[in-house]
Amino acid sequence: MIPMNTVLTIAIPTYNHHELLLRQLKQLLSQKTSQTCFELLVFDNYSNPSVESYLNAEGLIVKDFKLVRHSENIGAERNILKCFKECQTDWLWVLSDNDLVHENAVENVLKIIDKAEECIFIHLGQNRSLAGRGLEEFCKEIFYPDSFSISHNLYNIRYLKEYLTYYERWVDTMQGQILFVMKCLDDSGKYFMISDYKPCYDYLPSEWNKLRFIKSTFDLKRIFKKEFSNYPVISKHLFIKIFEMLHWQLLIARSYQRLSPIRFLFLYIGLFRFVQVENWMSLFKRDYRNIIKMTFSRKYYLEMRRATIPADKDFKEII
Numbered sequence: 001m002i003p004m005n006t007v008l009t010i011a012i013p014t015y016n017h018h019e020l021l022l023r024q025l026k027q028l029l030s031q032k033t034s035q036t037c038f039e040l041l042v043f044d045n046y047s048n049p050s051v052e053s054y055l056n057a058e059g060l061i062v063k064d065f066k067l068v069r070h071s072e073n074i075g076a077e078r079n080i081l082k083c084f085k086e087c088q089t090d091w092l093w094v095l096s097d098n099d100l101v102h103e104n105a106v107e108n109v110l111k112i113i114d115k116a117e118e119c120i121f122i123h124l125g126q127n128r129s130l131a132g133r134g135l136e137e138f139c140k141e142i143f144y145p146d147s148f149s150i151s152h153n154l155y156n157i158r159y160l161k162e163y164l165t166y167y168e169r170w171v172d173t174m175q176g177q178i179l180f181v182m183k184c185l186d187d188s189g190k191y192f193m194i195s196d197y198k199p200c201y202d203y204l205p206s207e208w209n210k211l212r213f214i215k216s217t218f219d220l221k222r223i224f225k226k227e228f229s230n231y232p233v234i235s236k237h238l239f240i241k242i243f244e245m246l247h248w249q250l251l252i253a254r255s256y257q258r259l260s261p262i263r264f265l266f267l268y269i270g271l272f273r274f275v276q277v278e279n280w281m282s283l284f285k286r287d288y289r290n291i292i293k294m295t296f297s298r299k300y301y302l303e304m305r306r307a308t309i310p311a312d313k314d315f316k317e318i319i
Contacts, residue, residue, distance in 0.1 A: 007090045008038040008110060009157075011083035013150070014097045015045040015073070018054045021097040025055070028095075029064055031106040038106060039089055040065035043082050046073040077171045080150060084167060084177070090158045094177070099151040105199040112195055113154065119191045121181045122154040123147060125198040134189040135182060135230050139237035141194060145245045148178035151200055160184055170223060173216045179223065186230050217242065 010028060014021050021042070028040060042065060044051040050069055052062055068086070070079070083094045091113050095101070102108075109124075116122055119131070123142060132141050146152045160181065167180040184190065220242060224234045 002039050002088055003037055006037050006039055007113060008093060008106075009041060009087045009089045009091070010038055010093045010095050010106070011041040011043065011087065012095050012097050013043045013045065013076070013079040013083055014047065014051060015076070015079070016047045017097045018047065018049075018051065020100075021051065022055065022058055022060060024095070024097050024100060025060060025065070027101055027103070028106065031101075031104070032064065036106045036110060038110075041083065041086060042067045043079050043086075044069040045076070045079040046070050077174055077176065080177060081164075081167060081171055084155070084157070084160075084164055087157045090156060092155045092157050094150040094153070094155075096151045099200040101200050102198075108197055109154065109199055112193075112197060116156075116191075116193050119193045120156045120159045120184055120188075121192040123192070123194045124152050124154065125200070126194050126196055129194060129196045131191060131193050133191050135185040135228070136233045136237065138182065138185050138192055139234055142192075142241075144178075144238065144241040147181075148175045150177070153177075155181070159188070159190060166227070173219060173223070174213050175217070175220070182234075183227065186228050217245075 012021065012024065025040075025042070032038065032040075042051060044067065046069070047054075052067055052069065055062060068082070070082075074082075080094060084092060093109060112122060112124075116131075123146070125146070126143060130141065132138060155177075163180045163184045166183045167176040170176040170179045173179065181192075185192065221239075225231050228234060
């Protein structure tokens with residue numbers, strides 16, 4: 001039974017990060033007092049050995065938090081989605097097992113929540129603080145790559161619960177946890193916050209399939225167009241941020257290195273759009289050439305440029 005005054009759930013999705021999880025749990029449990037009351041959930045995505053057996057062997061008995069172990073590995077995105085579905089408090093903080101929180105992180109997060117009762121979403125760890133309202137301001141102000149990263153964000157489940165169906169619908173984009181927030185902002189015009197408080201020591205690199213992430217991101221235009229009444233606003237303010245995010249991800253995706261000369265060529269002659277990459281494809285295969293033809297679309301490039309680049313700015317300047 002969750003105490004009546006508990007407003008925050010901290011949920012940790014985990015898979016085979018036993019030592020990191022143990023460190024995180026010890027740090028969080030040491031902050032649990034009568035003044036910093038929170039619900040702590042751990043979702044074990046079929047780790048081997050199980051999280052419970054490992055913690056017991058290390059002397060940390062599962063009694064001060066709830067541990068859920070899946071009967072099979074359901075994938076990282078669906079494990080994160082479980083955190084949202086099982087939350088029974090007003091606010092949710094989905095926390096990575098490898099982003100160690102500061103000693104007073106929970107107390108500070110609760111203070112931020114206390115001042116943001118009417119917000120649906122709080123974006124942490126940025127270099128500024130502000131409050132905004134509605135989807136247009138969100139698209140203008142948000143740092144998109146961090147907006148769906150776990151550990152950076154607080155969610156007001158009281159308002160967002162009814163939008164979880166959108167999260168489920170888009171879970172395979174690997175960005176469902178921000179898309180359903182955007183849908184709520186589009187429909188309701190509610191408030192969001194950006195905070196300069198950084199609750200973790202370091203946000204460590206995540207272990208996820210970057211090529212799959214790149215491929216799924218190409219679906220965003222279709223999703224935005226189909227689901228959002230305010231699509232022109234998204235096109236105007238958000239596409240360039242998504243472009244920058246993809247450009248960065250492509251640079252660190254190993255198999256993308258094969259495309260470097262082509263990328264350079266098309267980037268600077270103005271035909272670059274969102275580059276799609278398939279793993280282990282040969283440059284000489286027909287399906288590879290078809291992908292290049294499809295993704296280096298001048299029509300799409302010009303559409304994005306008109307929507308996102310000020311008339312007095314040169315595209316090369318911005319990227």
